[in-house]
Amino acid sequence: MPFDVSRNFIDKSISLYRGDLRDVPEQRPTSVRVFISSTFTARFYQVIKDQIDYHIKRSQPKDALYTEALEHAIRCKMFNKNYSPREDIMQQIKEFVLSNTSGAPCILHGDSGTGKSSIMAQIPVEVPNWFRTKNNTSISVVIRFLGTTSFTSDIRRPLVSIIQQICTIYGFRKPIIHESNTLQEIKADLEKILEQIPTNEKLILLFDSIDQLRVEDYDCSRWLPVNYPNNVKCIVSTIPNPDMDKRNILEGLKSLCSNATIISVTKLDENLAQQVIEKWLQRDNRSLTQTQRKWLLSKLEPTWDEPTPLYLSLLYDISLGWHSFDDDRLTNLRRIGYTRDAIDQLYDQLSKKHGKVIFRRAITYLQLSGGLSETELLDMLSADDKVLKSVFVHYLPPPEIFRLPNTLWIRIRNDMHKYLVEMEVDGTVILYL
Template sequence: MQSIQSIDILRGHCDDISGVRSKIVRVFLSSTFSDTLIERDSLIDTVFPKLKDYCREKCRLEFQYVDMRWGIQTESSNNHSEVQICLHEIELCKKYSIATNFVVLLSHRYGSRPIPATIPATLFELLYKVLCSNDNDKDDAQLVAQWYQLDSNCVPSIYVLRPISSVLSDILSSDREKMKEAEREWRKLSNRLRICLRKTATKCFERGQIQKDEYDHFFISITEKEIVEGILKASDANQRTLCFLREIEDIHDHLSDSKAPKYIDIDYSADGKAIVDSEAENLLNNLKYSRIPNGLQSSNIYSYKVHWTSNGINRQDHAAYIDQFTKDFFHAIKEQIDRCVQSHISIVSDPLQHEILEHAIQCKTYVTKFHGRIDVLHRLEEYVMNETENRACIVYGDSGCGKTSVLAKTAIEVLKWWPNRSVSVILRFLGTTPSSSTIYKTFLSISEQICKLYNLSMEIYPDVLQLRHQLETNLFLQIPPNEYLIILLDSIDQLETDAYDCQWLTKSFPKNIKCIISTLPNHGNILSNLKYLINYNQSSIENIQHLLIFVPPFEIETVERIYNTWLKVKQRLFVRQWMKEQIEIIPLFMKLVFDIICTWHSYDTIDDQLKTCRTVDDCIRYLFNHLQSKHSSILFRRALSYMTACQNGISQNELEDVLSLDDDVLKGVFEHYIPPIRRLPGILWTRIRNDMDEYIMEKEVDDSTFSFISLVYIQIIASLKYFHFDRFEVY
């Protein structure tokens, strides 16, 4: 007997579903870098390949790991966004991983404690006032005012640390000597800023003017911030996180060794003698022996004791420890995977239910961002409520105009339009899943859903026209007359070309079934073929007009309302100076621009390139340039070049393979660290994939899943910008 939840999913009533369906185990690996190099390399060598195989072969899952030694670009260091990037990666791991999502390795180093990249305005102004009140601190107050500037676009307002290059331009110099000199100068300045901010924060905390969490903002390390986000704030930490603690028992006896500073936080006495940094040690001990044990059960914490050698921790002298560590790591994550997968087994084992959920989650995402289109929805409501109309309704408009969001909203609203009826919704965003990548698989899936909904039986025919005939002459007719069904098929243009003749579409539906489909207006004669099927005739356009619904661009007033709503969610304020020059905008253009303006600070000026963005093409180029600077430029260019070169898309494994054979890509990626296996870390493509998530889809080709750029606009620009002009030799 089916559960109520299963029935609701089959009926398309998915209001309470999670916002994410994932087949990924994605683990963020947190630690300080220099002291855990051997452990990390051992994981890459022996453990991660085994976990990849286990996930793929036993659970049909993809295993990914996030190691922040890769992918932090120079620009991120320049604008102080490293911490934000790390915390965002943890957030993504928690969001997408169905099992373990965070593992921390700790020993004797507390980790880097950079000055805050942002400070809440009320806190900053208090600190600045205290600094200014003391004549001895006037120089420090001036330094703080020079480096922090108010961003009133953020709600509530914050002070933002200026990019290093805004004062020390040589930090980005191609001249290595100039760059090194700028780095030395920045270390001096940042140390002054760190000391004065901590001293002032301590004074305010002792006076009771600020809270403990505000005080901690200036003292705790990046690693502790990661642990807070990954473990201490997680409600399911015991099911999805792990901690590995390594103690070097005699490290304090060897502080003067040349390698010791890589393994323990060192300070120096007045006479130059190496001593332990007591402040860092106290913070670390509180983290290891208080905060983590209070937030994580003991069975999730693994402890090891080793002895120091003059070569630090290495595979030769510490082989037994490394062997035990890697075994524990593998089995601990394997156990968490097994337990978490078991709780998802009922959904995973039902391919149809999984398929329905995939589309329901997409629907939920689109509806969350839906605004306006009242006139379009009204026309769709009239169609649905028209009991004499038995033909399909066609929604059409240019790429990026919002057709998909309209159909998603319709899937939700139809339950309100038919409030007193038993209504089921079948929704497919075509081309977004392997089972919706061809018209045959789509019809097979829809037929199976109808059979499960109404307890019917069906034949599995090898041809889509046979499936259509079965629907028309059997399945549709067996649906009880008091049951209402609406079928929504979005983006026919995303199917293979054999679907473009639309002969698979039923010409006349029973009274209790409605069908709405969407397409581009000028793609493969799809719209013309659809018009023919619904008996479109120019001489009787009045009788057919209600079946052809055009989705137009937005007017500027609507755009501003939508942006204000979106920015409120992002806790940002709207910036009007650029938008006033626009006349009408399609949603794709809006989305591209929104991703830009939501990062603006109130003190920013609009860059010259953005001022020239008047079309979707312009914005796509701007987006690509931004992603090139965010990720490795050569990696981004080559990845999109390979993707656009493959007409049927490319699998993730294929893309990683070909990128791993590209020496230019690997040289750019392994700028700061060379791993034991010379292969592109999969997480680097995954980050690009996540940043382009709304523009990349998956489909099935020859029983394999391939990724491809979904929107025609973006396909064309990517091909022109990268495939045709980024020429390189392939051997």
């Protein structure tokens, strides 16, 4: 505490009388009310004001580079929580990282929901162990989860921040990059900086989800270096062909980097899926009843496209709402067999928690619009009579502004944060589902 705690205590002696309050002399209750309304209120106001002034004076201006790196570190930790052990894939990545030759990047590809982001998030965790026997080697990892923050929907700003971060790590002079600089010029600056990294230093550069960039950035030849020094390793991940565009990112990368290391991420087998579920239960100190466990494991039998990490994550999120006395509720869950079924069940569960009308309308508006800012979404929900009727049942709305309370959407967003993507469009943060 910045202040002496004793200064925040106020003593006041108040005489107490037996009998009914009506027997108390009129002036004494009045003096108590005056004390509360004047002395105490003024003192309370001053203490709060002093606390605010104290912290404002000592608050440091935000460092944009630090904030950007921190956001992706937080994302990395979040994705790593749902990592599904893929020893064969991690072994291939390890061999690529430890190779002592210069060359093209490593390309990690797979369908949506196969766990590419969680694998990319696991690499910074594994890298220190891979280099443990090399005492004189310093390792740095720079990672960007593209499309997950408002500043990574186009490749320009991530490239600039990566250049600045590398210069900060190695003490290089930061190049001056103007708004007029083209992507090719920024790419050239990055290539020059990579060449300057000392040979006894190792840099791991990770670009996750190229498919989440703007369509014009799918052409990686415009911004992605092709040849790297032997002490710099670059790994990129993508889905082969986004539904929204006819361009095949994977084929473009293969033609650009003919000698690239290609790693395919496929669905999980049944045994590995069970191990993942057990790991998540152990991580969260949770246990299931025999009936619940039997039901959950029965959903892991392989089908034409399941189980995927996304499917497992959805099943696990559904199980978070279970109690030991809820075995009878499992009869309503037998229809789940595919990812779409699990999504529908999770939506049903969250509808009961947040209210069916407001939750379903919010999700529907995000899906049908192709992306909305939070202000636009709240405006639409506030203009929806059915939503307002479902919310203002037990209390009256604010008389000044007839608007949906922001906290209702914030609660929904907190439960859906794993499945929402933020992108900046024309200076506005847009949410996509």
